[in-house]
Amino acid sequence: MFKSGFVTIIGRPNVGKSTLTNYLLGEKLSIVSSKPQTTRNNIQTILTTKDYQMIFVDTPGIHKPRHKLGEYMVDIAMDSIKEVDVILFLANADVELGKGDMYILEQLKSTKKPVFLVVNKIDESNPDRLAQTLNNYSKYYDFAEIIPISAMNGKNVDTLQKLMIDYLPEGPMYYPEDMIADVQERFVVTEIIREKALRLLREEVPHGIAVEVLSMKQTESGKYKIEANIICEKKSHKGIIIGKDGVMLRKINKYAVQDLKKFLDTKVSLNIWVKVRKEWRDNLLFLKELGYKK
Numbered sequence: 001m002f003k004s005g006f007v008t009i010i011g012r013p014n015v016g017k018s019t020l021t022n023y024l025l026g027e028k029l030s031i032v033s034s035k036p037q038t039t040r041n042n043i044q045t046i047l048t049t050k051d052y053q054m055i056f057v058d059t060p061g062i063h064k065p066r067h068k069l070g071e072y073m074v075d076i077a078m079d080s081i082k083e084v085d086v087i088l089f090l091a092n093a094d095v096e097l098g099k100g101d102m103y104i105l106e107q108l109k110s111t112k113k114p115v116f117l118v119v120n121k122i123d124e125s126n127p128d129r130l131a132q133t134l135n136n137y138s139k140y141y142d143f144a145e146i147i148p149i150s151a152m153n154g155k156n157v158d159t160l161q162k163l164m165i166d167y168l169p170e171g172p173m174y175y176p177e178d179m180i181a182d183v184q185e186r187f188v189v190t191e192i193i194r195e196k197a198l199r200l201l202r203e204e205v206p207h208g209i210a211v212e213v214l215s216m217k218q219t220e221s222g223k224y225k226i227e228a229n230i231i232c233e234k235k236s237h238k239g240i241i242i243g244k245d246g247v248m249l250r251k252i253n254k255y256a257v258q259d260l261k262k263f264l265d266t267k268v269s270l271n272i273w274v275k276v277r278k279e280w281r282d283n284l285l286f287l288k289e290l291g292y293k294k
């Protein structure tokens with residue numbers, strides 16, 4: 001019997017949803033950073049074996065939105081619970097059950113789908129704290145399964161995976177067996193550049209950034225020439241992104257090229273420009289252009 005189904009990974013920002021998605025797939029397609037609100041789209045990745053096909057949906061962290069982009073992110077994350085077979089609710093072992101988590105769990109009370117509590121980052125939590133976290137959450141919601149894991153080093157992820165398979169219904173292969181994601185190459189390129197900016201920049205600058213790939217051309221030798229814009233919200237941010245004598249922008253470029261080479265499996269040259277677009281996160285037309293639309 002071949003099994004198949006959809007599994008959504010939801011939770012507050014920064015709990016490790018994208019790290020888990022990448023670990024489950026064995027490939028890095030979702031970007032990861034220590035800053036909250038890194039993921040902005042629902043990203044579907046596909047794991048196919050001879051016995052099953054599991055489609056994971058990595059979603060943006062659910063938070064209180066402060067602009068239209070945030071509203072879009074929360075909206076699509078919550079939407080993901082409607083069309084799946086299993087819901088993984090991720091929490092951080094070291095963080096107490098808070099209002100944000102309660103809000104998500106309230107929304108989950110109306111679903112009939114199995115909800116797993118996946119408590120992440122056990123590699124850095126202390127056992128008493130972990131026991132407390134598990135206790136608090138399980139009092140608040142009737143989870144189908146409870147699994148403490150480390151998405152970073154993979155601890156217990158095999159157990160989680162087995163449990164997910166148990167809950168999958170019999171079903172068809174939804175996607176071709178060699179397909180690992182439903183995202184375009186260009187989207188991943190955009191995200192890789194954004195990840196480097198997120199990781200290197202500080203305070204409010206990284207959250208106000210978007211990346212736009214203007215062109216991606218392959219030369220005869222196979223090398224990719226990529227041109228991209230980094231969009232930011234203020235003139236002062238533009239200065240920070242470029243850095244003194246262009247040092248910051250060169251750094252973003254250098255780290256992005258390292259990952260792009262791996263991802264595209266060929267040589268890459270990257271040109272980045274920095275543009276200011278005031279309050280773009282509230283500009284519906286521009287959000288649509290960037291692909292932040294339903």
Ligand SMILES: Nc1nc2c(ncn2[C@@H]2O[C@H](COP(=O)(O)OP(=O)(O)OP(=O)(O)O)[C@@H](O)[C@H]2O)c(=O)[nH]1
Pocket residue numbers: 012013014015016017018019020031032033034035036037038039040059060061062120121122123124149150151152153
């Ligand atoms: N120590 C430890 N850190 C982890 C683990 N999983 C994720 N992290 C770190 O937590 C941070 C956030 O990880 P992400 O995977 O980007 O979290 P996310 O839930 O996708 O975040 P958003 O996309 O912003 O909602 C990164 O710095 C990760 O390296 C883990 O198991 N252990």
Ligand SMILES: [Mg+2]
Pocket residue numbers: 017018019030031032038039059060061
């Ligand atoms: Mg993420």
